[in-house]
Amino acid sequence: MYRYDEFDAEFVRQRVAQFRDQVHRRLAGELTEDEFRPLRLMNGVYLQLHAYMLRIAVPYGTLSSRQMRKLAHIARTYDKGYGHFTTRQNLQFNWPRLEDIPDILAELAEIEMHAIQTSGNCIRNVTADHFAGATADEVADPRPYAEIIRQWSSLHPEFSFLPRKFKVAVTAAEHDRAAIQVHDIGLHLKRIAGGGLGFAVWVGGGQGRTPLLAKKIRDDLPEADLLSYLEAVLRVYNLHGRRDNKYKARIKILVHEVGAEPFAAEVEAEWRRIRDGALKLPAEEIGRIDAYFAPPAFDPRPARAELRLPDRAFERWAARNTHTHKQPGYAVVTISLKPVGGIPGDASAAQMDVVADLAERHSFDEVRVSHEQNLVLPHVRIEDLHAVYAALKAAGLAEGNAGLATDIIACPGLDYCALANARSIPISQRISERLAPRQDEIGDLKIKISGCINACGHHHVGHIGILGVEKRGEEHYQLLLGGSGSEDASLAAITGPGFGPEGIVDAVEKVVDTYLRLRTDPGEPFLAAYGRLGPAPFKEALYVAA
Amino acid sequence: MSKAASSTSVLTANRLGDGAVVFLDYDGVWVEQVRGAAIARSPDEMRALQDRGAHDAARNLVVEPYLIEMQEIGGSFVPVRFRERVRVAGPSILAYVPGYTPTVPVVRQAHHQGEASVAPPELVDARPQSVAQAEAA
Ligand code: SF4
Numbered sequence: 001m002y003r004y005d006e007f008d009a010e011f012v013r014q015r016v017a018q019f020r021d022q023v024h025r026r027l028a029g030e031l032t033e034d035e036f037r038p039l040r041l042m043n044g045v046y047l048q049l050h051a052y053m054l055r056i057a058v059p060y061g062t063l064s065s066r067q068m069r070k071l072a073h074i075a076r077t078y079d080k081g082y083g084h085f086t087t088r089q090n091l092q093f094n095w096p097r098l099e100d101i102p103d104i105l106a107e108l109a110e111i112e113m114h115a116i117q118t119s120g121n122c123i124r125n126v127t128a129d130h131f132a133g134a135t136a137d138e139v140a141d142p143r144p145y146a147e148i149i150r151q152w153s154s155l156h157p158e159f160s161f162l163p164r165k166f167k168v169a170v171t172a173a174e175h176d177r178a179a180i181q182v183h184d185i186g187l188h189l190k191r192i193a194g195g196g197l198g199f200a201v202w203v204g205g206g207q208g209r210t211p212l213l214a215k216k217i218r219d220d221l222p223e224a225d226l227l228s229y230l231e232a233v234l235r236v237y238n239l240h241g242r243r244d245n246k247y248k249a250r251i252k253i254l255v256h257e258v259g260a261e262p263f264a265a266e267v268e269a270e271w272r273r274i275r276d277g278a279l280k281l282p283a284e285e286i287g288r289i290d291a292y293f294a295p296p297a298f299d300p301r302p303a304r305a306e307l308r309l310p311d312r313a314f315e316r317w318a319a320r321n322t323h324t325h326k327q328p329g330y331a332v333v334t335i336s337l338k339p340v341g342g343i344p345g346d347a348s349a350a351q352m353d354v355v356a357d358l359a360e361r362h363s364f365d366e367v368r369v370s371h372e373q374n375l376v377l378p379h380v381r382i383e384d385l386h387a388v389y390a391a392l393k394a395a396g397l398a399e400g401n402a403g404l405a406t407d408i409i410a411c412p413g414l415d416y417c418a419l420a421n422a423r424s425i426p427i428s429q430r431i432s433e434r435l436a437p438r439q440d441e442i443g444d445l446k447i448k449i450s451g452c453i454n455a456c457g458h459h460h461v462g463h464i465g466i467l468g469v470e471k472r473g474e475e476h477y478q479l480l481l482g483g484s485g486s487e488d489a490s491l492a493a494i495t496g497p498g499f500g501p502e503g504i505v506d507a508v509e510k511v512v513d514t515y516l517r518l519r520t521d522p523g524e525p526f527l528a529a530y531g532r533l534g535p536a537p538f539k540e541a542l543y544v545a546a
Numbered sequence: 547m548s549k550a551a552s553s554t555s556v557l558t559a560n561r562l563g564d565g566a567v568v569f570l571d572y573d574g575v576w577v578e579q580v581r582g583a584a585i586a587r588s589p590d591e592m593r594a595l596q597d598r599g600a601h602d603a604a605r606n607l608v609v610e611p612y613l614i615e616m617q618e619i620g621g622s623f624v625p626v627r628f629r630e631r632v633r634v635a636g637p638s639i640l641a642y643v644p645g646y647t648p649t650v651p652v653v654r655q656a657h658h659q660g661e662a663s664v665a666p667p668e669l670v671d672a673r674p675q676s677v678a679q680a681e682a683a
Contacts (some may be wrong), residue, residue, distance in 0.1 A: 027563060032604075050566075051564070076647075081646055098563055098564065147549075207640075346644075348646075414629060415632065426638060473626050
């Protein structure tokens with residue numbers, strides 16, 4: 001894992017001291033809310049529907065056991081005993097007192113964490129494939145590049161006041177688990193001509209009010225040129241991105257309005273000017289950062305040929321929640337934060353401690369946060385899987401539902417969020433309860449729920465997406481079908497008139513029933529069936545059939 | 547009669563220090579329960595509440611004060627918008643939150659003198675059963 005150097009440590013320490021002073025002045029009445037708001041937002045502090053909220057950056061979703069334990073401690077000491085893992089691989093505390101936040105940030109600084117750039121019109125926390133550095137299907141660990149981008153983008157003087165927020169995601173696998181095509185910049189690390197490592201660069205994707213898929217503007221960017229190319233993209237955006245209308249200020253609108261080719265041409269022109277300057281990444285520097293992410297000391301003993309399967313529940317869990325590791329004898333474990341009928345992404349302090357212990361004992365001290373609001377133990381010996389399962393089960397964390405219909409993404413919605421139109425969490429709970437008995441029969445299905453048009457719950461790329469709206473003061477829900485955030489990215493389409501809070505649960509069930517009835521066989525995935533059938537039979541089930 | 551003239555409102559804000567949702571009561575005190583909130587029934591009364599909110603925001607007692615429109619249902623007042631019903635009642639899901647530990651509410655921190663008005667009408671908490679259970683747990 002990356003460790004702060006002296007510069008990082010001093011910078012974060014100074015930032016805590018600054019914010020402590022700012023909070024003090026705010027509480028003493030020396031700063032007005034208008035003066036203080038931008039300062040608190042720069043430090044991840046929002047004012048939500050019921051309380052302040054603190055959003056903590058988890059760089060590329062990687063945590064150590066020590067960090068996880070500290071987050072548990074903060075939940076217990078300063079909040080209400082739990083935290084919420086988000087679709088941006090971050091952690092949010094829902095109830096911190098403003099008075100306590102400087103102390104929380106000081107505690108975070110002790111474990112090399114902070115909340116800087118988790119808000120505002122800057123380059124936000126870089127996200128990455130949550131299986132990075134472990135999965136068998138990647139060309140290399142993409143996190144060193146995410147770390148290089150983090151260092152470059154932290155307090156970048158030119159990009160601290162962009163037209164709008166800016167999100168970068170990185171993957172190194174053909175199967176895209178990082179949803180790179182719905183990010184402002186998506187980077188796909190791969191082998192390029194000549195055999196070296198380089199990037200396909202996707203620009204201008206995003207969800208929200210105007211969902212658009214990114215365009216690939218470069219397929220062979222050498223790794224040494226990563227930062228100069230990103231700088232060129234950001235410069236073109238910073239220059240031409242609209243500042244007159246916040247709904248048109250994201251880079252996706254610029255790329256869409258200008259056209260991908262002219263946009264790319266302008267980036268290339270700027271890049272040619274700066275590519276051999278200070279941002280060139282020497283191989284030694286990449287190597288230096290790479291070393292922080294060196295593979296752990298895996299046990300080279302050959303794995304036992306077969307995994308012992310002591311019980312059916314374990315067998316089911318292992319089949320769903322483990323993924324092929326690049327090291328024989330090891331597995332990547334998904335810890336579901338989606339108990340049936342539970343709250344997607346929430347974990348109690350006690351659960352965080354259990355995960356920290358398991359990571360320490362069984363996963364070389366590493367935990368990941370996934371954008372699907374689950375946790376991951378990236379390096380577990382196959383022989384240890386049952387012990388891990390047993391410990392997770394005792395903590396209420398052994399739901400074997402990764403990728404199934406109950407593994408629902410839901411944003412905080414109206415239960416917490418000041419911007420929300422409708423609640424997301426209770427809808428996800430009711431759908432989870434409704435579909436749980438049949439989830440194995442249904443198979444892979446991604447249901448994603450947002451409480452407003454901002455789309456934090458990724459409803460545009462759900463196989464089944466749900467968007468909460470307000471209709472005459474009450475909650476109402478639009479239903480969308482056919483989205484994907486993977487390498488086959490597509491945007492879901494609205495089915496038709498929306499539904500009330502109860503009706504939306506029935507509607508989702510009707511969609512599922514229609515899929516089960518019409519799929520060619522249990523092996524035909526939902527998206528394939530939807531692509532083959534089109535929306536008509538689903539609309540018929542929703543709106544015509546009694 | 548215009549909509550504004552016929553509607554009733556209470557003033558809400560977040561308390562500066564801890565962010566808690568508060569309502570202005572008839573004594574000019576910001577309290578955590580909507581039950582005690584001062585209710586405005588006319589444009590003048592609404593303006594008076596808003597002025598008090600702006601005044602208290604300027605004095606750094608509260609943040610982002612605004613009026614919530616209320617309606618009378620079965621002899622009780624509840625917010626018109628669902629959003630505000632959730633704000634008044636708290637998250638509807640706390641019974642499901644793993645490890646949730648309710649805090650002891652601190653009331654009557656921000657205080658004004660006097661200005662008592664007519665007796666408060668009954669305002670309902672409208673808190674879902676699950677929340678009451680969670681807090682009782
Ligand atoms: S999608 Fe809307 S309601 Fe949900 S968290 Fe984002 S801003 Fe809030």
